[in-house]
Amino acid sequence: KAGVTQTPRYLIKTRGQQVTLSCSPISGHRSVSWYQQTPGQGLQFLFEYFSETQRNKGNFPGRFSGRQFSNSRSEMNVSTLELGDSALYLCASSHEGYYEQYFGPGTRLTVT
């Protein structure tokens, strides 16, 4: 089975712009979660989507949003980028009823 894929792998944006990141889960996995990893704050949970609905949410401002499509692929969007949004954004998928999550390689976002 193919693993979790994330596109793009690297991205450079300017402060104030918006960005969309994409995640394709492992085939058959309907739950997709997003995490932000920074040197200062570590790994933090953003949100989880299941069956096209946001099921769980972390403590991030409304500038961070996501969605999930009927094929379980997910996107996350960050609007009005700030320098502090520079991070590795990780997507993880899991099979419903199973609690282990499988992570993609991440998208490295740099905001200048």
Added chain:
Amino acid sequence: AQSVTQLDSQVPVFEEAPVELRCNYSSSVSVYLFWYVQYPNQGLQLLLKYLSGSTLVKGINGFEAEFNKSQTSFHLRKPSVHISDTAEYFCAVSPILTGGGNKLTFGTGTQLKVEL
């Protein structure tokens, strides 16, 4: 809310020596526990998990961990490390949510450096 503490930010060890990476957690609800490993410029790979049952769990690459409920700990061990084990290791917990789903809380990570 949950929190995870990994007391050691870096652990240097010689190849073929044993290693223990410590993890303590706190939570007001029951949780599942995980260890993940991250190699440079890569995502996270699941090493092992504790959901229920035997408190000693075995994972990939010869790693094992023991869940201690009274001490709220989940320490990771390997009897003999290899140079390829050099990586960052993260302990994580996920609360058992009434609505289902996942919401991992991670520790700050332990950098394991294996030396020849």
